[in-house]
Amino acid sequence: MSRTMLITGATGSVSSALLKALEGADVDVRALVRDESRADGPREHDAEVFVGDLDDARSLPAAFAGVQDVWLLTPNGPRAPEHNMNAVWAARQAGVERIVRLSVVGAAHDAPNRSGRLHALSDRETERCGMRWTILRPHWFMQNLLNEAGDVSATGAFSLNLASARIGMIDVRDIAECAARVLLDDPDRHHGETYTLTGPRSLTFDEVAGQLSLALGRPVAYLPVSDDARRKTLLGVGVPTWxxxxxEEYAQAYATGWGDFTTDTVAGLLGHPPRDLADFVRDHAAAFTSADTN
Structure with missing residues (x-):
């Protein structure tokens, strides 16, 4: 009998890629969305859409009913553990068999950033949920670079407060394919496992600029800036203070070398190496190219 999977955070980058990775699999896929107006994306991947919000426990039972496997992704924010709690409770009440949870790299009670500490709380709750569970802890997303595409396109440069940090960044598509592999395998195979997912090598942002230069056929520079300068930029475009x-906490940790590592976990799960930065840049080159240079 086909299993039913519920994908939370269904309109975000990782869950959207996961929905694509699950296309054609012998499973019934549901997608939880907060806003009905954004349901078209999940429906394009053959998912049955349920409207609900992890912030509102009363909105969840219908989506979780009859589900065997839950992909649990909570948005970053101070209430993330509450959102995880609501989902775990709804899963338990519905008789869900397995939770596969997206955490963050370095999640721990003593992580140097609030996101890592909050995710550690939710990881621990998931480990004690009474269901089968697997936790994925991915490194810095290559797709974060798309936030700098406008500047690269307009000025040939991008600015981050990451100094000379070296990071084992990973393509979101590899995270999604690992999640799909876990969800499609026998529930016992990955039970109790926590997987730290990285790309194939640790990179500086000067090396990122070099790869962009090669792919775009024009010079691209990385311009390190201070925490205060980056803060002013982000607040200026409406990013919430939290x-x-x-x-900023992540940037300070990365600048000390906290993110300078890789694992072979992706290759172990998928049977092939993760995508390199060159693959990401080639596939997304159009995003870094202004209309007048296409």
């Missing part, structure tokens, strides 16, 4: 504080 998120700006969180990103």
């Amino acid at each position: 998120i700006v504080d969180m990103l």
